[in-house]
Amino acid sequence: MKKVGIIGGSGYTGGELIRLVFNHPALVLDFVYSTSRPGTPLYDTHLDLLGRSQINFTDKINLEVDIVFLCIGHGKSIKFLEKNQFSRETIIIDLSNDFRLEKDAQFQDYNFVYGLPEYQKNKIEGARAIANPGCFATAIQLALLPLVEEGLIKEAVHINATTGSTGAGVGSSPTLHFSWRNNNISWYKPFTHQHLGEIGETLEHPKIYFLPQRGNFTRGIFSSCYTRFEKSFEYAENLYKNYYNTHLFTNVSDNEISLKQVVNTNNCVVHLHKYEDQLLITSAIDNLLKGASGQAIQNLNLIMGWEEDLGLQLKASVY
């Protein structure tokens, strides 16, 4: 069994990782670090763990742990690693955006590999440190990768993507307040969202107009991308099905898709539709799983040479 440490375990992605580690047959939880609640039981924060775990949050870090997941805010992972030097054998998986861009990938003696398995599984398999992709970035890249690989994006891509409230973490922003969020919808950071940097590096040249929206639900990202596409619908369909044929977690649906198909799973579902000269690609993920902690475990499975879906055989709660 490999020992796991979680930093930021009282947050949403940290809480989700605790759940995944408990259900993973090759992992055991060694410690869950918290700045705000050391000494308190995990189940006081993650109420679902009552009767399931006696572990307490701690302010002590085991620097010899086999794997550490950093589930803390942007800019905080760098500061954390500067203060805490893990063993050379420790695998580091960071969920923030501190190491996602090529210019940030080299840090101390780590070379952070961008952890999108559908894009570069081979590189992930040989990695010691992973920069786990952002949630919007995952949904959007999975919608566009097959087109990009074939050089078929010739003009601008327009994207609308709606996220659930957990996408913003446990924080106390007014937009997370129930009274504001419920029965409501709004956009934010139009055309300037921070995930455009990492999306741009994977997709290289396409001009992207991205409008992120806040949805009236807790989990998931539903993304609609469209761009000019001169080939036939059948061509696009074959292209996508061939591309994702060998990728366990991303599936192309012949039917229209909806969010509930993927919530509580590490899956991404993609659907294609052609209208005149426009190809519409819709994708859906669970932001806390394929968009964060599930993908982190998927990356770890690849590094360790385990089955890619070990501990990730989750079924959606569709109804």
Ligand SMILES: NC(=O)c1ccc[n+]([C@@H]2O[C@H](COP(=O)([O-])OP(=O)(O)OC[C@H]3O[C@@H](n4cnc5c(N)ncnc54)[C@H](OP(=O)(O)O)[C@@H]3O)[C@@H](O)[C@H]2O)c1
């Ligand atoms: N939410 C998503 O859907 C999602 C998806 C992809 C990526 N991400 C990224 O994943 C990271 C975590 O996101 P989240 O949504 O889980 O955030 P979150 O719910 O706000 O949790 C972050 C946790 O970090 C801990 N923390 C705060 N300051 C710290 C410090 N200086 N040192 C160590 N720990 C500190 C806090 O726990 P304690 O008070 O217990 O220390 C807090 O609960 C972020 O970088 C986020 O952008 C999130």
